[in-house]
Amino acid sequence: MEMDMEKWRHVFKLDPDKAIEDAALEAVCESGTDAIIVGGTTNITFDNTIDLLSRVRRYAVPCVLEISNVDAIVPGFDAYFIPLVLNAQNPDWIFNAHVKGLEEYGPFIKWDEVFVEGYVVGNGDSAVGRLTESRTPVSEEEIKAYARLADQMLKLPIFYIEYSGTYGDPKLVQAAGKVVHNSRIFYGGGIRNREQAVEIARWADTVVVGNVVYEELAQALATVDAVKSTKK
Ligand code: 1GP
Numbered sequence: 001m002e003m004d005m006e007k008w009r010h011v012f013k014l015d016p017d018k019a020i021e022d023a024a025l026e027a028v029c030e031s032g033t034d035a036i037i038v039g040g041t042t043n044i045t046f047d048n049t050i051d052l053l054s055r056v057r058r059y060a061v062p063c064v065l066e067i068s069n070v071d072a073i074v075p076g077f078d079a080y081f082i083p084l085v086l087n088a089q090n091p092d093w094i095f096n097a098h099v100k101g102l103e104e105y106g107p108f109i110k111w112d113e114v115f116v117e118g119y120v121v122g123n124g125d126s127a128v129g130r131l132t133e134s135r136t137p138v139s140e141e142e143i144k145a146y147a148r149l150a151d152q153m154l155k156l157p158i159f160y161i162e163y164s165g166t167y168g169d170p171k172l173v174q175a176a177g178k179v180v181h182n183s184r185i186f187y188g189g190g191i192r193n194r195e196q197a198v199e200i201a202r203w204a205d206t207v208v209v210g211n212v213v214y215e216e217l218a219q220a221l222a223t224v225d226a227v228k229s230t231k232k
Pocket of ligand 1: 015071162163164166187188189190191208209210212215
């Protein structure tokens with residue numbers, strides 16, 4: 001599958017642990033979104049991940065696995081996103097999990113399919129915030145420092161501002177944009193309607209829409225056009 005992440009403006013993130021009917025999945029995959037990210041934090045298994053991949057594969061949309069569990073790495077995705085949680089305070093989520101994965105899979109990895117995401121978790125009460133014991137809240141000055149860490153120091157392809165479950169402050173996305181030169185800025189978290197999608201799309205390169213798919217599908221689908229018709 002052709003995959004040019006540099007052009008992605010909108011992506012849906014689907015959680016293998018959540019049920020989605022065929023008709024809803026079709027609407028999501030045919031919505032005009034640029035890609036589907038398969039990812040979640042809890043109860044992610046090989047079985048539910050391969051099941052979702054095979055269902056998304058009926059459609060001509062790129063499909064990426066965001067790895068959260070070394071035991072649920074499924075071959076056959078177009079690419080693999082590996083989060084590195086920059087504000088995690090639990091060392092397991094800084095590099096221990098990555099080293100464990102590399103011990104097991106290191107020789108088999110196709111590195112041109114792998115993109116490391118420098119994550120900043122903004123919602124300390126989200127599943128990922130609790131798991132990684134992320135240091136929150138994040139101020140504008142801090143987000144700029146994390147953005148420079150990801151972009152200039154670590155030279156990561158993606159700087160991901162993650163507010164999963166709550167809508168973050170667009171000013172933080174704007175602040176990050178001022179200092180990032182090369183990383184793509186992804187924002188995900190709490191986008192529930194067109195207005196929020198537009199507000200974020202003004203500052204983020206790529207807008208990630210997750211949970212609302214499972215709660216208000218029509219609103220979720222409306223975010224695609226909202227993002228694509230907004231100029232950054
Ligand atoms: C989660 O960034 C995504 O990783 C999207 O968050 O589910 O709140 O839209 P929501």
